[in-house]
Amino acid sequence: MVVKMKDISKAFGPVKVLEGVEFELEPGEIHALMGENGAGKSTLMKILCGVYQADYGTIEISGRPVEIRNTKDAERHGIAIIHQELNLIPQLSVIDNLFLGREKHKGGVLDSRKMRELALEYLAHLGVKNIDPDMEAGKLSIGQQQMVEIAKALSLNAQVLIMDEPTAALTDREIEVLFGLMRDLKSRGVGIVYVSHRMEEIFEICDRISVLRDGQFVGQRVIKDTGFDEIVKLMVGREIGDRFPKRNVAIGKPRLKVGNLDDGHAISDISFEVHAGEVLGVAGLMGSGRSEIVRALFGASRRKSGDVWLDGEAIHINDPIAAIDHGIGFVTEDRKTQGLVLGMSVRENITLTHLAKLARGGVVNGGDENGEVAGLIERLKIRTRDAELDVKSLSGGNQQKVVFAKWLGIAPKVLFLDEPTRGVDVGGKAEIYQIINELAASGVAIVMVSSELPEVLSMSDRILVMHQGRQAGIFDAKTATQETIMHAATGGQ
Template identity: 60%
Template sequence: MNAVQPLVEMRNISKAFSGNRVLENVDFEVLPGEIHALMGENGAGKSTLIKILTGIYERDAGTVHVKGKEVHFSNPKEAEKAGIAVIHQELNIIPQLTVSENMFLGKELTNGFGVLKTKEMKEKTTEYMNRLGISIDPDAEAGKLSVGQQQMIEIARAVAANTEVLIMDEPTAALTDREIETLFKVINSLKSQGVGIVYISHRMEEIFEICDRISILRDGQFIGTKKIKETNFDEVVQMMVGRELGERYPDRSVNPSDERLKVEGLTSKGVFENISFSLRKGEILGVAGLMGAGRTEIMEALFGYRPKQQGKVFIDGEEVQIHNPYDAIKAGIGFVTEDRKDEGLVLGLSVRENLSLPNLKIISTNGLISAKKEHEFVQDMINKFRVKTSSQEQAVKSLSGGNQQKIVIGKWLGIRPKILILDEPTRGVDVGAKKEIYQIMNELTEQGVAIIMVSSELPEILGMSDRIMVIHEGKITAIFDRREATQEKIMQAATGGK
């Protein structure tokens, strides 16, 4: 396999920002017709390496060859001309435009008078979609399509540009199981056409299902490349974190006690109805279901972020009126949202400011913020969560995804919540950071905090929950004890089976 000339060959790549070395002598290559996983903990240097390859950053040292020729791209357009395209986690789709308008954005086909060849662009869009084995109406408004379909527009756009190396960053993060299946078919089809795929993901099961080789970065250094057939989960984890991780999910020794939360008949017309469940002190209640089942919407209503028509909420036996998030926080409910960038963080503010925002009472004296109290509180959270940051003043937007997630969870701990809702708490987070988040969840439940964890990852639901509530089309279809729950039972309930 290595006798084949690589499409991309990066050797001894080094890069530093303000004296802080983020990559040191890193090697990476992509062969024609291979799916090559690039893995590492958040902050390991994966994004920086890809940005160097695509001309966003300039390398300090090392060489980049594309099809045997050394290159120095100064922007992504140059990389694209050389056949390298990136499909980012945040898709570059303009929602108001049609599928074909998005396909040819910036590359519109016109006649000699500058008039758009609309019919031809629609036909070519259909042709590219057919080449991928998918069917999407070229006249459909892109914003009304599912995330999976929007992703297919980006892939088709890459195919239209004769892309030879396609970089996919967390491509399945927001997809349903069916959409993941479609995506894998498309990826394998591109592979058979000789396209080299760089697959960046934290979902280990996917890496072992679809990839041919895997390269690992740790703390900016190249640890090694392995053929997928010749490695296993434990070895990959050890290469990523530099230590034995032990079991993926820490043991839970907590015995849930008195009822902390009781929900009766919660209803939001057309979204979910008659949601009734309870939650005990020290318990983790996992919430499973397919995308669009109403899991997040139920949590938003519980937190006062979404209006409800009916339903009662009791905390520690007393009914509480929750009309908005302020009421929820006052009642002792914290909510870590699914979308950390848009809803969980103020990206332009520092680590200190983000952690302090919901905790002003704790860090204030007589209504004035105490710099000493604030510094101690923020430092305590940074230490507790092992946040990798240069200082309290570092902008949150410059942290890795895993460290951003730790900040989102950490900022709620100051209110000392009775109930903590975690919506997809480890999405886009590496295995090492996941384990740390699971341990923090365990510590919180030992202190009596009751946790509701919404997750699309069934191994996580089974590994961390004491009980599991399954939602299908806005209704509870099952509640399992952890001892009786299996992936098959959960999926059956999630698809509407008994």
């Protein structure tokens, strides 16, 4: 069925989020919806699946105008959405989740046998074999949870599937499985809306692309006839220059040296050196122990054994406080749960790592604090009306810059970055890369964990590749390719 959204407008209070937006989806196509954070993609999709109602405009399905007032209406029209934040209830089993809200029953008593049969059928239909339907959903990997969500959508006989950043937390292998599944659905005539920031994926899997900017529809292209630069220009309304800005830094003396690091469960035998001014990328599949390296070194998780030297001196770090005292900073993977105190202001978040330095006798010097915060906001070009605003009111990219500002405040010698651009839009990414380059230029040694291979290859000087908790090798980024990295990451020699 063909879905057409015409002249859609939506405002929240005085803020216009969408203005006269057009969108169409044909059966059997994968249609990318792109735009920077805040462009209105999510709102548009929430209107299509009944979470919000448009203030103005119409939705047509197979040529007939329809009203979608709630998610039940959307389901009835065969529209299903898979949210970025997965909506499974972790304590319930896969089966219970699949049938949540529409349980099969006989006179109020659950018909477990029927539900199990159907669940197995749905999962088999997707070609998913490794999911135990009795397992608690929370114990599945993110990729498996996503499969369950897709199975749920298909069990509703969805003809239109909206996927909001489905690959953000998937391993590369899981992404391949997901793409295979999407192609299969496409061949069966399902229309898929694909919302993502990952350009490579869009060019790999999508047929058409629609771009939003500031709540307005700016264009639609056929993927075959367009390219990276054109899409980015549509999205940001200007050229962003180099996607990965160049860095020209003389690499200095070794700063951080790690020998035989072992955390007792996820990683062992990790040894490497990072020099002043150098970016060491850490690549590997999800679950290979990438993040565990930096978490163990920072004292965020327990370390069983291993030696660490900073500027030639042996150091012992058992908790984050010790790491910070030694001048080590850590931009964590998930800024909402680990990086920021969302209910606090930009100012309070920035100075949280080093407030004692801005205080005398335990009393904070307001002038010093404001001065420092103003300086960092200016230096990192954090876009906020006021340092007193709650940090949660900022865009993803600006929130991430606040996390960087936090760590610049301790004048770091070594900085660990775990997925530094996750959930950040194209324009914001380029700015964060620029910040990384400037930090390297000032002599900071950087260890950057990333699941985005183009990012690792372009931003690193050397790349440590992880495979099943051990290091598969360290490669020179100038000569490494995506293939060599993937080869090592999947256990090839």
